[in-house]
Amino acid sequence: MKNNPSTKFRTGNVLVTGGAGFIGSHLVDELIKLGYGVAVVDDLSTGKIENINSKAKFIKFDLGSKLAGEKLQPILKNIDHVFHLAAIPRIQYCLEHSNTCHSANVNGALNLLNSCVKNKHIKKFIHISSCMVYGASDVLTVSEDNPVKPKTIYGVQKHMQELYLDLFTRYFNIPSVVLRYFGVYGTKRHSESGSYPNVTAAFSRDKRIKNKLTIYGDGEQSRDFVHVFDAVRAAIMAMRSGFCKGEVFNIGGGEPITINQIATYYKCPIEYKKARVDDVRHCTADITKAKKLLKWQPKISFEKGIKGYLNE
Incomplete structure (x- = not known):
């Protein structure tokens, strides 16, 4: 029963989109280690099936498809927390295939948000964004208050995700957090x-x-x-924090x-x-805010x- 997220865990059930990818698969591993029931949604366009923890329930489909909402409803039925990492993060590919990437990156996020609105029991929506939204800054160190001026199609699409999430948080009261990851490696x-x-x-x-x-x-x-283990720890701390609804955090080495x-x-x-x-x-990254509100800093x-x- 441990690999069935429809069974209630003491720690709760979690959906990770993009859970076959680099960051997502490490997040899934850590959540399972902590006792969460985990469902993974991934279309395997960039992720690898061998990355997915065998204790997670895997559902393969494209979040940007027209049928995404219909497929998401039964998955979200008993989900407590959502981590949205699914994206096509290839800068050059996004430039050359902007419509395809818009469907995956923007429509995918919008489909997921609409489905979460219908499942009012979602306790937290953690959105993984990117430092690419900042573009070329006039300062060496950027805080969350710095102007957002993306220079790439991918950066524009990540910013659009953030804008939609902000609207859904305000209009539909979705408890959300945005984490802007800097260069994750490890x-x-x-x-x-x-x-x-x-x-x-x-x-x-x-x-x-x-x-x-x-x-x-x-x-x-x-x-x-920022090391992937530190990035994953930040995501889990954001999920567990009760003081950061609607907040945006830089997650980097600083x-x-x-x-x-x-x-x-x-x-x-x-x-x-x-x-x-x-x-x-x-x-x-200026990580002062993450240190103060999330009590997170890289180790x-x-x-x-x-x-x-x-x-x-």
Whole structure:
């Protein structure tokens, strides 16, 4: 009975969309370890079925499809908490296939929200967003109050998800939280080309295929990284917190790390190429709000995390 989320658990039943992906599958593992009943919805467009914990109930379908609402109703019947991670997070792919990605990313979120409205027992809707909504900021460190100016189709679609969630929270009283993840990394389950292929995964691919890293620009552009275990812990703390309805939180490491610094851990030659037009120069998370309201802060330093990832 443990793998049937229709059976009430003492800790509750949880739906994780995108639970076959990098972050989602780690979240599912941790929720099951904590005693939650977990249902996973994923269309496997970027996730892998082997990532899904055998104790979770898996339902394969596309949240952006016209039949999504009909399929979601029986799944949500006994669900207490919803984590929405399902998305197509490939920046270039979203640019080239904007309609397809709009259906998956925006319509998918809207279908899920409409279904949650009909299930008034949902205690918390935790939406996983992205630092991509900020785009090119005028400051090195961005807080949740910084202007949202996405520079990519994917960033625009993540922002649209947030806007819909804000409206549904205000009009339909859905208790929600938005977590804007920065560069999540940390285990070999991290796809080199699928979901969230940030620089750590891209460098791993470069080293494996050609034993040489490619860096666009001078390498002094900086990013913020958070280990997947810390990211998952933030999501669960957001679910359990009773003081953050309607809030938005940055979830990152809170310190800038240059691309050149990251490259030193890979110990192989570097090829520098012309900077890409849409590259953001600097983006670091101000995590003050998460520390204060969620009582969350990262536990795994980038040095420890990247060494563990490369030695796995």
